[in-house]
Amino acid sequence: MAFDDAYRALTDHDDDARWAYGTGFADPFAGVPTELPAGVDPADLAAYCLMLGDDALIMSHRLQEWVTRAPELEDELALANIALDLLGQARLLLTRAGQAEGSGRDEDTMAFRREAAEFRHVCLAERADADFAHLVARLLVLSTWRLAAFDRLTASRDPMLAAVAAKGIKEITYHRDYAAQWVVRLGDGTELSHARMAAAAEAIAAPAGELFRPHEVEIRLAAAGVAVDPSTLRAEFDAVLGQVLTAATLDPHIFDTEMYAPADCGAAATMPPGPGAPGGRPPSGRDGEHTAALHDILTEMQSLARAVPGGAW
């Protein structure tokens, strides 16, 4: 039986770049120095990398839950893309956290072996999405904040953070645009979609405040030229959100709520308390204080890795 030569085209795999398909991450940073910046507490740098890395890892998980559930095929592709980008950022940042703490913990140990109280993301990242409006509202808030932060982090004294930020900016710009377009379409769509978009924005307005409340680690590292003080991102955030919400025919001041209380995340009761916060400040996700939603995520995400100790994958 004679077969077309087309088969042969598939058996010579010389374009190995495609193999990795965004999954290898050592290469793009091969030339970036890994020494820690002078005068910085390595524990602070590790904690900060976990904050940014866990925001991405946990939000990526929530996006992964939308796979095969998106409203349209184009969104199936877009949401998977965003989930992949965030996963890539998380891998780099968790790896950097392990380098900084000098513990030898790699990205997988960080992702699959930490307990809930060791995670440092904001509660907005772990929230389950009641519907597509909630998802795009969260994505808009998180990516607007992250873009503003990464923009400043390109000048970080930590070369690795600066490199991650520089690489991430293009990705997050796309995430923010994608989310903004949907917020506008839903807000300015049908009566039903308007109501749902408004409800979603209101529901996440208070939790969003957590992003801007500086943690001691952020303040110390910002002073050392390594991190960003998140309170300085507020003006840019408000301007972007105001513009998007106006175009969406929604109240442009929904996110002006300066007040943030842990109860807004539905925190506490069901979870063992995290390590808490110093100085009487209410504890937040940055301190390891999380909701039952994180418990659900970790149960799922870590189940297989923990079930096969010493497994090779």
Place this chain on the structure above:
Amino acid sequence: MTTGEAVFTETIERDQRVEPADWMPDGYRRTMIRQIAQHAHSEIIGMQPEGEWITRAPTLRRKAILLAKVQDEAGHGLYLYSAAETLGADRGDLTRRLIEGRQKYSSIFNYPTHSFADVGVIGWLVDGAAICNQVPLCRSSFGPYARAMIRICKEESFHQRQGYELLLNMMSGTPAQRDMVQDSVNRWWWPSLMMFGPPDADSPNTAQSMAWKIKRHTNDELRQRFVDMTVPQAEALGVTLPDPALRWNAEREHYDFGQPDWDELRRVISGDGPLNRQRLARRRQADEDGAWVREAAAAHAARRSGVPA
């Protein structure tokens, strides 16, 4: 014979491509739409069995690979629906046909994924069988389909390699992992052979499809090719294939192998496979849950362009 008909016949005979604006027989158009749509549906439903493992992938690298693969399948669905649309079909309408059970998708996706080894075995065997089926389609007589298939086949070959690489790693792991791989191979081998369709003797559409050069090889030829390609890979991996009749035939220079349970295939095709209802229910649920979002997008677009929705 009309001029259009003559041109069509000549195009086919000369092994050239029929393009959407060309005259074509109604039967050809209908067959092409059905073939492309069912292929598109298979890509979309095919996201489900492996998609279930993304959130549980045991390493971040595997998570990224799996997520990228499932995303590729969504992309394949998208190109294929677009190719069907060049023939006058409508994506929304095709989706409804799928959801209502009026159009089929590949039966292989009605089987469950019990372990993470299934992710590797699906890549190796299912994507591998898909490649054998699909490479000849890169020469399909319908231009948009042939072009979509070239890109798709390239990506399927990455899926196959990635799946095989996962299995190689797992075989180097713990004894429990090796058992997982063997168990998975045992479950997927026969369904993979069924992916080539019933034996030629029972395949009524083959002759016309071969004449129109929609199809280039018979089911049995493709199945043989797949077996010949896979047996040495199984040996290299260190797993056995669950077929006592499998052996090299030096005279034919091909492997002899046993026949799958064709009654099982008929049951699965007719809707009675392990997960037919669940797969369609999930697709239907996503479509229903997304309806208000699509309506909002349409209303917004209409307002933007000044045309009432």
